Amino acid sequence: MSWVLALDRAVQAWFVSLPGSAALDGTMLALSGFGYRGIGFVLFALIPALRWGRLSVMGAWRVVLAVLLTVMLVDHVLKPAVARPRPFTQPGVARVVGPPTQGYAFPSGHAAASVAGAYALSLLWRSRRRAWWTLAVLVCVSRVYLGVHYPLDVIGGALVGWACAYFATAGTKPIPPPIPVPTAVAAR
Numbered sequence: 001m002s003w004v005l006a007l008d009r010a011v012q013a014w015f016v017s018l019p020g021s022a023a024l025d026g027t028m029l030a031l032s033g034f035g036y037r038g039i040g041f042v043l044f045a046l047i048p049a050l051r052w053g054r055l056s057v058m059g060a061w062r063v064v065l066a067v068l069l070t071v072m073l074v075d076h077v078l079k080p081a082v083a084r085p086r087p088f089t090q091p092g093v094a095r096v097v098g099p100p101t102q103g104y105a106f107p108s109g110h111a112a113a114s115v116a117g118a119y120a121l122s123l124l125w126r127s128r129r130r131a132w133w134t135l136a137v138l139v140c141v142s143r144v145y146l147g148v149h150y151p152l153d154v155i156g157g158a159l160v161g162w163a164c165a166y167f168a169t170a171g172t173k174p175i176p177p178p179i180p181v182p183t184a185v186a187a188r
Contacts, residue, residue, distance in 0.1 A: 008152045012087050016147045028142040029098050035110040035139030038067030041117025045124055059124035066120035066168035067113050070161050074112045078160065079104040088147055096147035108149045111157030114139040119165035
């Protein structure tokens with residue numbers, strides 16, 4: 001197990017040793033903000049809910065439920081139980097981009113909420129699932145880049161988010177968008 005933790009620290013050290021730029025730092029901070037408590041994913045769930053009606057409102061509720069369950073489990077059960085310190089609290093950290101995050105590191109709440117949001121949102125808005133998963137992965141990477149998490153924190157968070165979303169959505173099948181009724185048929 002010690003070699004896994006050593007590799008974890010080495011990968012995190014490599015990320016924070018990358019030369020930063022204002023554009024990349026700003027992008028990573030924005031991605032991290034999007035993933036905070038899954039808020040970005042929840043907001044995106046409202047779009048089909050407003051466009052497609054009742055069935056999509058039920059789908060949007062599943063996104064909210066998946067993210068809420070994940071945040072509660074991570075913040076109130078797992079982080080206090082594991083109590084892993086943040087990387088920047090250890091000696092030798094090259095940099096932290098943005099304000100240092102408070103609290104414990106494992107599992108990453110941003111990663112967990114983003115994966116939960118991507119999973120549930122993929123059921124709601126299947127045609128955009130690549131975008132949701134790309135956003136979730138970028139949020140995960142941003143947490144290590146910003147210097148506030150180790151890679152294992154992010155991997156652990158992603159697994160927790162996936163499990164919570166699977167549970168919250170009860171393994172349901174994707175919701176198809178409603179079939180538009182041709183105007184000639186609707187006029188009858």
